[in-house]
Amino acid sequence: xxxxxxxxxxxxxxxxxxxxxxxxYNNDIRIINVDVLTYAGNLENLxxxxxxxxxxxxxxxxxxxxxIEKIFAxxxxxxxxxxxxxxxxxxxxxxxxxxxxxxxxxxxVMLNCAKAAWELEDGTFKPDKKFLHVSTDEVYGSLPDDPNxxxxxxxxxDPHSPYSASKASSDMLVKAYMDTYKFPANITNCSNNYGxxxxxxxxxxxxxxxxxxxxxxxxxxxxxxxxxxxxxxxxAKAIDMVQEKGKLFERYNVGGHNxxxxxxxxxxxxxxxxxxxxxxxxxxxxxxxxLITYVTDRKGHDRRYAIAPDKIKADLGWEPxxxxxxxxxxxxxxFFENEEWMKNVTSGDYQKYYxxxxx
Ligand code: NAD
Ligand code: DAU
Numbered sequence: 001x002x003x004x005x006x007x008x009x010x011x012x013x014x015x016x017x018x019x020x021x022x023x024x025y026n027n028d029i030r031i032i033n034v035d036v037l038t039y040a041g042n043l044e045n046l047x048x049x050x051x052x053x054x055x056x057x058x059x060x061x062x063x064x065x066x067x068i069e070k071i072f073a074x075x076x077x078x079x080x081x082x083x084x085x086x087x088x089x090x091x092x093x094x095x096x097x098x099x100x101x102x103x104x105x106x107x108x109v110m111l112n113c114a115k116a117a118w119e120l121e122d123g124t125f126k127p128d129k130k131f132l133h134v135s136t137d138e139v140y141g142s143l144p145d146d147p148n149x150x151x152x153x154x155x156x157x158d159p160h161s162p163y164s165a166s167k168a169s170s171d172m173l174v175k176a177y178m179d180t181y182k183f184p185a186n187i188t189n190c191s192n193n194y195g196x197x198x199x200x201x202x203x204x205x206x207x208x209x210x211x212x213x214x215x216x217x218x219x220x221x222x223x224x225x226x227x228x229x230x231x232x233x234x235x236a237k238a239i240d241m242v243q244e245k246g247k248l249f250e251r252y253n254v255g256g257h258n259x260x261x262x263x264x265x266x267x268x269x270x271x272x273x274x275x276x277x278x279x280x281x282x283x284x285x286x287x288x289x290x291l292i293t294y295v296t297d298r299k300g301h302d303r304r305y306a307i308a309p310d311k312i313k314a315d316l317g318w319e320p321x322x323x324x325x326x327x328x329x330x331x332x333x334x335f336f337e338n339e340e341w342m343k344n345v346t347s348g349d350y351q352k353y354y355x356x357x358x359x
Contacts, residue, residue, distance in 0.1 A: 004078070007080070010035040011045075012197050018049065033046070033056070040088075044344065069113050093299050099162050099166040125184050135171050137191045137305050140156070149304075171251075190230065194230075195327065203227075211291060216291055220262070226303070
């Protein structure tokens with residue numbers, strides 16, 4: 001039975017990926033989830049699978065070399081899927097150092113421990129061992145408002161925020177391990193994800209939560225920045241396909257061909273909420289465009305992201321399956337059905353974060 005070491009599996013994409021993998025492979029795989037449980041890590045995301053015999057949670061920090069070495073020593077790991085990171089751009093602007101520590105040093109520790117566990121005496125690697133580094137389209141910087149401009153795997157690396165600079169640095173470390181040691185790895189660079197379990201510091205869950213409470217909907221700058229939105233389960237599928245069918249040492253861009261301005265996203269959310277809420281629901285009365293509030297722009301705000309997913313489509317046959325209209329309904333439905341989850345994650349420290357961020 002193949003053993004997966006998933007880092008950051010208690011976060012948004014990691015927990016969706018773990019659900020995807022158990023749905024697909026059931027008892028044919030074993031998953032070890034290593035997560036230190038920062039504010040973004042939440043074991044509630046994995047409640048339904050926590051008692052499986054083929055699932056283990058280990059609370060550990062990826063920058064803790066001894067802890068990670070021990071996990072590799074005690075388990076015959078076949079696949080590493082490395083999600084663990086500090087992921088929010090606004091937080092990186094306020095406090096860059098923690099991003100360098102987790103995203104750069106943490107990735108170095110993961111690479112080094114995997115290499116030590118998998119390397120043979122002659123410098124080659126044990127067969128069928130693979131490391132997948134989950135990265136972002138933000139490493140390519142920003143595109144102009146030209147509908148024909150896209151990020152390709154060959155686009156220059158040009159990060160702007162401390163977050164994207166730390167992710168670009170981690171990508172370069174993975175590349176260095178592949179180039180120097182022929183370390184068996186892949187890198188994926190994905191666009192903006194949305195879906196269940198996303199922490200409400202990110203645009204889509206924040207807007208859903210605020211609109212339901214009749215709170216202002218903060219829009220940075222002119223609201224015309226463009227992001228390329230992908231339903232999280234489509235990303236999970238892409239990661240699995242790259243590990244199973246991808247060519248080792250290659251980078252794959254993953255994106256939804258679903259570019260939208262932030263203001264369009266907010267309007268779609270408001271319309272969909274009104275469509276889905278029954279007429280007698282009192283929240284319906286306060287959900288309207290008057291809640292939209294233009295606020296100070298994010299520093300260094302990247303204007304436009306747009307992924308060209310041509311390579312992953314041509315080489316692996318991956319394509320986004322969930323259209324935005326359907327994905328946003330699934331997401332809103334999930335938030336309707338999981339009000340307790342939202343209450344729990346927005347109590348305590350979130351209030352302080354929100355007050356400081358949007359003061
Ligand atoms: P998230 O913030 O929701 O989750 C991150 C997880 O990593 C949390 O569970 C957290 O506890 C854990 N973590 C943080 N520091 C750790 C440490 N030092 N040791 C162990 N665990 C630690 O992030 P996400 O949105 O799920 O993103 C996951 C990955 O995907 C990140 O690498 C991110 O750069 C990348 N990515 C995200 C998106 C997106 O739209 N969210 C798009 C492309 C790529
Ligand atoms: O592109 C992939 C990246 O997408 C990932 O690598 C990051 O981990 C993930 O956080 C995300 O980064 P963004 O900065 O694009 O996502 P965020 O949800 O923070 O913002 C989306 C857009 O909405 C962006 O242009 C900023 C804007 N925004 C965001 C918030 C939180 C607002 O206008 N108002 C807000 O309150």
